[in-house]
Amino acid sequence: MSLVEFSGDVFLVAFFLYCFSFLFYVIAVTGKRWSGREPREHERRWGKIAFVVSLAGLAAHLAFFFTRWAGSGQIPTSNMYEFMTFLAMAIMIAFTIVFAIYRKPLLGMFAVPLTIIIVAYASVFPSEVQPLIPALESIWLKVHVTTAALGEAFFAVGFAAGLMYLLRVIDFKDTSKSGRKAQRWVEFTLYTILVIVGFLIAVFAFRGAGYEATFTQEKLVIDSQGQQQDVKETVHYYLPPIVKPYNSQAESVEPFLGLDKPLLEAPSWMNGVNAGRKLNTVVWSIIAGTLLYGLLRLLFRKPLGAVIHPALEGVNPEDLDEISYRAIVIGFPVFTLGALIFAMIWAEKAWGRFWGWDPKEVWALITWLYYSAYLHFRLSRGWQGLPSAWLAVIGFVIVLFTLIGVNLIIAGLHSYAGV
Known part of the structure; x- marks a missing residue:
């Protein structure tokens, strides 16, 4: 070893x-x-x-x-x-x-x-x-x-x-306007933490299921001589694609709960590394975190x-x-x-x-x-x-x-x- x-x-x-x-x-x-x-x-x-x-x-x-x-x-x-x-x-x-x-x-x-x-x-x-x-x-x-x-x-x-x-x-238990406002902000902080937990749940669940989708993305890059070139890159998704990469075409998408094609395209101004895939992950994190928060609220029947x-x-x-x-x-x-x-x-x-x-x-x-x-x-x-x-x-x-x-x-x- x-x-x-x-x-x-x-x-x-x-x-x-x-x-x-x-x-x-x-x-x-x-x-x-x-x-x-x-x-x-x-x-x-x-x-x-x-x-x-x-x-x-x-x-x-x-x-x-x-x-x-x-x-x-x-x-x-x-x-x-x-x-x-x-x-x-x-x-x-x-x-x-x-x-x-x-x-x-x-x-x-x-x-x-x-x-x-x-x-x-x-x-x-x-x-x-x-x-x-x-x-x-x-x-x-x-x-x-x-x-x-x-x-x-x-x-x-x-x-x-x-x-x-x-x-x-x-x-x-404070019912005043300022008291409710403070309660809402604390609850939002706890909700944000659960969104991060939801991200982990979503990623590991779909990873365990072996989910994958593939896209071909076209990018305009400038080489060392200042010339513009069109470059095609393959982007792999490991969560069902709600958001696809900007300026891309789907190569293979496994259906999930009727979702067999992306619903949205990542905006062009999000130009970080694999921005489309990361934005898709953020969307799934919010979905999973919201579901987790909702389940906990139903379980305890009160704010967290x-x-x-x-x-x-x-x-x-x-x-x-x-x-x-x-x-x-x-x-x-x-x-x-x-x-x-x-x-x-x-x-x-x-x-x-x-x-x-x-x-x-x-x-x-x-x-x-x-x-x-x-x-x-x-x-x-x-x-x-x-x-x-x-x-x-x-x-x-x-x-x-x-x-x-x-x-x-x-x-x-x-x-x-x-x-």
């Missing part, structure tokens, strides 16, 4: 350990009501078990990272699969640091599932080791990607704590925020506010170094310029400016608590768009990450 194959096995072990640790965190937080022990003793005992299991998962994840690095001869951050697995590992490192400071099992109930979702998302992409393009063969790339991801990981922990704060302090809220009773909201703020304070300088300073050094080495207005560069700058504003407002009177929690949640949405959305909508030098 090669080191790369072994790394895949320990990665699977890490995933299951994360799942078990999440269950133990849930028991630590919600099981104290039915436990015969004193609530704090129950939470302390199961919280310790959950933390040990999550540490074991992180150890397995680190083993995956270093064995894949040794087996491939290159740091595993060069494509979407490798980067998302590293981001998940970085979130667990950030969570471990924050948990060691505050000892709040409740944080694991929200941060660990975020890691699980990202690990599952990474598994959607091809896991084969891909050769590096020349621009990626730089020590500065390694430093840039790892530190940027670690900074984003602390933002993720800040997001988890911020979302917990909202679920803790918002009164889901109102279902989660009772589990947070007794938690000091000021602690959650502090955790969210401190996590972002730690992540901001790390992100500044990785996403801006080291990124510009790498850009100069690879492309001969420090800044080139590439879409990913622009959105990294937007992310940095946003969190700069967050830290500025956080020090102002009236921006602690609820406003700060909302800013932490919105900030991580911007991070996710920088990581994923830019590759879908806009083509640029970082589009290789979407392959």
